Amino acid sequence: MNQLLSTPAKIELRHVTHLYVSTSRAFMAVRDINLRVEEGEFICLVGPSGCGKTTLLSLIAGLEKPTAGKVLIEGASVQGTSRQVGYMLQQDYLFNWRTIEENVFLGLDIQGIRNKETEDYALHLLAEMELADVRHSYPAQLSGGMRQRVALVRTLACQPDILLLDEPFSALDYQTKLKLEDLIFSALRRHKKTAILVTHDLSESIAMGDRIYILARNPGRINSEVAVPAEIRSALPFDARNLPGFQDLFHQVWKEMEVVSDATKGN
Numbered sequence: 001m002n003q004l005l006s007t008p009a010k011i012e013l014r015h016v017t018h019l020y021v022s023t024s025r026a027f028m029a030v031r032d033i034n035l036r037v038e039e040g041e042f043i044c045l046v047g048p049s050g051c052g053k054t055t056l057l058s059l060i061a062g063l064e065k066p067t068a069g070k071v072l073i074e075g076a077s078v079q080g081t082s083r084q085v086g087y088m089l090q091q092d093y094l095f096n097w098r099t100i101e102e103n104v105f106l107g108l109d110i111q112g113i114r115n116k117e118t119e120d121y122a123l124h125l126l127a128e129m130e131l132a133d134v135r136h137s138y139p140a141q142l143s144g145g146m147r148q149r150v151a152l153v154r155t156l157a158c159q160p161d162i163l164l165l166d167e168p169f170s171a172l173d174y175q176t177k178l179k180l181e182d183l184i185f186s187a188l189r190r191h192k193k194t195a196i197l198v199t200h201d202l203s204e205s206i207a208m209g210d211r212i213y214i215l216a217r218n219p220g221r222i223n224s225e226v227a228v229p230a231e232i233r234s235a236l237p238f239d240a241r242n243l244p245g246f247q248d249l250f251h252q253v254w255k256e257m258e259v260v261s262d263a264t265k266g267n
């Protein structure tokens with residue numbers, strides 16, 4: 001226990017408050033956030049719209065600097081963006097005039113790490129994501145699910161330890177989303193990544209997460225934390241939904257969400 005407490009977390013937020021400041025006003029997006037993510041953990045952030053989920057990812061990615069408090073990765077204060085952290089969004093941001101392979105290699109170019117070895121690794125990831133056959137195709141020729149898999153490969157190709165996933169499945173149809181959840185969940189486990197997923201889908205948060213933070217808004221803050229039992233954690237997201245215990249946990253998270261939604265109604 002003492003050893004755990006003394007080991008720096010993979011990600012830690014200590015008393016983090018963040019204000020967005022413009023010339024006319026200052027808006028407190030999140031207040032006094034404390035959270036700890038251990039190496040290899042898969043954490044989900046859920047909460048009503050505007051509770052600061054994306055703000056927290058931006059702070060961890062080093063895209064925003066906290067107004068107060070500390071954002072630490074492996075005990076060191078985050079100073080801007082780094083290769084260690086990969087960020088995947090709802091939109092895939094693929095360039096339509098580049099082939100799939102060239103889109104994936106672009107990530108390597110931007111990071112200045114493109115060479116034979118990193119290219120081979122990227123091609124290996126494309127094959128793992130069942131995209132080898134389309135490496136010379138263009139994004140417009142691919143389905144939404146395939147495009148999101150390409151976006152994931154582009155992110156993983158730079159070999160980040162930490163993956164920040166901001167609603168990556170929300171624009172997809174239900175069937176594609178369930179398939180992609182399994183594929184991404186397996187890939188992140190296999191590559192031993194630490195991940196934080198923002199989602200509005202409570203069943204997705206239980207099926208994919210080790211722990212779920214439920215946030216309230218105005219200002220954004222952590223309302224509660226739910227640990228997902230080992231039995232559900234060890235199953236693939238699709239199968240997890242059919243396990244005994246899943247529905248009970250869903251109702252628990254649903255109730256917590258009702259509390260934070262009621263508390264912030266009309267704000």
Ligand SMILES: Nc1ncnc2c1ncn2[C@@H]1O[C@H](COP(=O)(O)OP(=O)(O)OP(=O)(O)O)[C@@H](O)[C@H]1O
Binds near residue numbers: 028029052
């Ligand atoms: N650049 C910005 N300038 C001013 N206010 C901002 C900015 N970005 C976010 N906000 C505000 O901060 C609050 C938190 O926004 P954020 O996008 O982090 O919430 P969220 O929980 O991710 O929302 P959603 O679920 O709708 O994506 C919101 O009230 C939002 O309007």
